[in-house]
Amino acid sequence: MRTSVVGTGVAVLTLGWAAQVAGQGLVFDARRVGMGGLALGRSSSLVRYNVAYRAVPANSGRHGEPKVTIPIPLGLIQFFHDHPNITKDPAFNPDSTGFNPILVVNTLLNLPIYYEVKQAPTPTNDVIFGIGRDSLRANLGAAAQIVPEDQFGIGGSSRPLDPGIGIRGVRLSVMGWLHDEVGFQLGDNLLGFLRDSQPASANTAYTVNGDGILEGGLAPSIAYAGRIAGDSTMGFYVGAAAHYYLGIAYARTSGVGGFRTGNPILGAPVRPTITAVTDYSKAGNALGHGVGGDVGVAWVSGPIELGVGVNDIGATLTWSDTRRDTLLYDTTSNALRTTPGPNHFTTKTKLPVSYIANVAYSLGLTTLGADVLNAGRGTTIHVGGEQRVGLFSLRGGVARDQRKRIEFGWGGGLRFAAIGFDVGFWTHTNSISNERGITMATSLSIY
Amino acid sequence: MRGMGRWIACLAVAAATGCGQGHVIFNVDALSFLRPSGDDNIPYDLPGGFTADSSVAQFFALPGGLGKSTINTVSITAAAALVNATGGGNMVFDVFFSKKQAGLFTGTPYVSAASGPVSGVDSVPLLPPTTVSPGDTVFNSDSVWVGIRAHLTSNPPLLPHMTGRLRLTELSVHIVINDKLF
Numbered sequence: 001m002r003t004s005v006v007g008t009g010v011a012v013l014t015l016g017w018a019a020q021v022a023g024q025g026l027v028f029d030a031r032r033v034g035m036g037g038l039a040l041g042r043s044s045s046l047v048r049y050n051v052a053y054r055a056v057p058a059n060s061g062r063h064g065e066p067k068v069t070i071p072i073p074l075g076l077i078q079f080f081h082d083h084p085n086i087t088k089d090p091a092f093n094p095d096s097t098g099f100n101p102i103l104v105v106n107t108l109l110n111l112p113i114y115y116e117v118k119q120a121p122t123p124t125n126d127v128i129f130g131i132g133r134d135s136l137r138a139n140l141g142a143a144a145q146i147v148p149e150d151q152f153g154i155g156g157s158s159r160p161l162d163p164g165i166g167i168r169g170v171r172l173s174v175m176g177w178l179h180d181e182v183g184f185q186l187g188d189n190l191l192g193f194l195r196d197s198q199p200a201s202a203n204t205a206y207t208v209n210g211d212g213i214l215e216g217g218l219a220p221s222i223a224y225a226g227r228i229a230g231d232s233t234m235g236f237y238v239g240a241a242a243h244y245y246l247g248i249a250y251a252r253t254s255g256v257g258g259f260r261t262g263n264p265i266l267g268a269p270v271r272p273t274i275t276a277v278t279d280y281s282k283a284g285n286a287l288g289h290g291v292g293g294d295v296g297v298a299w300v301s302g303p304i305e306l307g308v309g310v311n312d313i314g315a316t317l318t319w320s321d322t323r324r325d326t327l328l329y330d331t332t333s334n335a336l337r338t339t340p341g342p343n344h345f346t347t348k349t350k351l352p353v354s355y356i357a358n359v360a361y362s363l364g365l366t367t368l369g370a371d372v373l374n375a376g377r378g379t380t381i382h383v384g385g386e387q388r389v390g391l392f393s394l395r396g397g398v399a400r401d402q403r404k405r406i407e408f409g410w411g412g413g414l415r416f417a418a419i420g421f422d423v424g425f426w427t428h429t430n431s432i433s434n435e436r437g438i439t440m441a442t443s444l445s446i447y
Numbered sequence: 448m449r450g451m452g453r454w455i456a457c458l459a460v461a462a463a464t465g466c467g468q469g470h471v472i473f474n475v476d477a478l479s480f481l482r483p484s485g486d487d488n489i490p491y492d493l494p495g496g497f498t499a500d501s502s503v504a505q506f507f508a509l510p511g512g513l514g515k516s517t518i519n520t521v522s523i524t525a526a527a528a529l530v531n532a533t534g535g536g537n538m539v540f541d542v543f544f545s546k547k548q549a550g551l552f553t554g555t556p557y558v559s560a561a562s563g564p565v566s567g568v569d570s571v572p573l574l575p576p577t578t579v580s581p582g583d584t585v586f587n588s589d590s591v592w593v594g595i596r597a598h599l600t601s602n603p604p605l606l607p608h609m610t611g612r613l614r615l616t617e618l619s620v621h622i623v624i625n626d627k628l629f
Contacts, residue, residue: 123469124469125469126469126470126471126472127469127470127471127472128472128473128474129471129472129473129474130474130476131473131474131475131476132475132476132479132480133476133479133480133482133483134479135476135479141469143469266480267480267483
């Protein structure tokens with residue numbers, strides 16, 4: 001029982017708060033961290049989401065762009081100092097009385113790559129349960145504020161690999177793609193019980209609605225990116241890519257899970273209530289097929305740079321060999337039962353449209369920029385800048401993450417010829433807390 | 448009653464989302480679980496000049512995690528009323544907790560109160576002081592037995608019998624855990 005309680009709790013927490021990780025992104029560059037996550041120049045984010053940027057030449061003088069950035073993971077030193085033998089650390093062992101799920105979840109959500117200057121404080125108030133045969137009430141105190149009211153989840157689309165060849169702006173490649181989304185929404189009864197400390201009622205369901213999708217495959221692609229007007233100092237660039245998506249496998253599920261109280265509430269056994277419908281096409285079944293495309297434009301004029309890119313436009317896949325299963329908790333036998341449904345039927349899935357819009361302004365030793373990025377599940381906004389003073393650089397920025405919370409970044413750098421050392425700080429809400437933590441990132445850059 | 452453990456396990460998930468280093472506190476109205484079966488009333492009928500015990504026992508399932516948790520404190524509050532109808536004597540009201548049913552009524556009761564002498568139609572409140580048991584291991588378990596005992600001593604002569612009932616009016620358990628449940 002202990003393990004299952006812990007496991008379930010941790011899973012809920014992980015999923016519930018993991019959106020924040022995606023919210024600010026996993027950034028390995030202390031320069032970006034110092035600018036609140038702002039992507040400048042030919043960073044991977046711009047090239048990934050704006051196909052036109054493949055043609056925009058890098059300008060290391062303008063943005064102080066390094067050729068290579070090497071993260072210095074001081075956070076790992078901190079972590080392994082605090083937990084020298086993680087396999088025997090009670091805090092990470094669910095069977096130990098010292099197991100700390102809060103620490104586990106916070107470690108997963110806030111990977112200890114960089115040094116955590118200020119840990120986000122977690123609620124430490126008492127949690128009180130009032131229990132009677134016909135009464136049940138929870139008072140989570142201040143911790144109730146971290147019970148999510150809205151839908152929460154993680155997900156988005158990604159392209160883990162895209163090998164190809166390019167000739168004169170035309171590029172042929174085979175892109176690997178992945179789309180994953182998991183979302184949860186606490187039902188009104190459960191939300192009121194946990195967040196508002198409402199007493200439980202008899203014969204009432206306390207549930208969580210969940211849905212998720214996971215699909216992946218390959219996409220032979222042809223793309224073009226080039227300058228259609230101007231020169232290298234002032235030019236207009238366009239890019240477009242067409243993808244033929246071949247889906248290898250997918251699964252999409254939607255369900256409700258929870259418990260139904262008895263009458264009286266605790267005078268009768270708990271009755272789990274679980275129903276879920278899952279459509280899936282396993283690897284080896286017929287491939288999914290679909291067509292979609294990316295477009296992007298970029299305009300560079302002296303100190304100003306603008307860009308807009310949109311990905312996976314119209315990317316709808318048709319899966320011709322889908323099977324549907326229904327999962328149901330049988331209250332008679334107290335067991336989960338899977339009922340096979342229709343087979344070999346056709347379903348469709350749609351990849352989320354992702355987009356980026358960016359602007360940068362560089363004048364002399366000053367660079368300012370902003371971007372808006374939506375990778376398929378929520379929009380993030382970054383505004384930041386860099387001021388170079390001799391060997392030194394000063395940076396600052398502001399971001400709005402997927403939780404619509406404002407985060408701050410600041411930092412600096414020191415550059416000797418082709419080697420630079422950068423340090424950046426940013427606030428984050430990547431932990432089980434409504435308060436911010438502060439991370440210090442460090443990296444080496446080679447120019 | 449056994450379903451309560453599963454219920455509280457569910458609550459533990461909820462608590463896992465909420466607690467950092469704070470305590471998890473359970474306020475259990477144990478009387479509410481005794482009342483439907485009539486175990487909140489212990490009738491007695493004892494000839495004069497005798498000593499006897501009348502008792503009830505009830506099983507409680509506890510959250511599984513409690514077996515590995517560190518109990519900070521347990522406090523028990525109980526109250527009862529002796530409602531005597533005939534005869535005379537005195538009663539001692541005891542509340543026991545044990546991991547096993549066997550031996551439930553042995554040892555020192557957690558809560559105890561004496562009625563003093565009663566005679567004929569009489570009603571005496573029994574208000575034992577709240578008992579606090581820091582670090583008590585009896586609750587480091589997946590289940591616990593609760594025993595209520597009325598220890599009667601009737602006055603001679605043989606007749607009339609000492610009759611009446613012990614009516615439990617409150618039995619609540621306050622358990623504070625040192626955040627080791629999850």
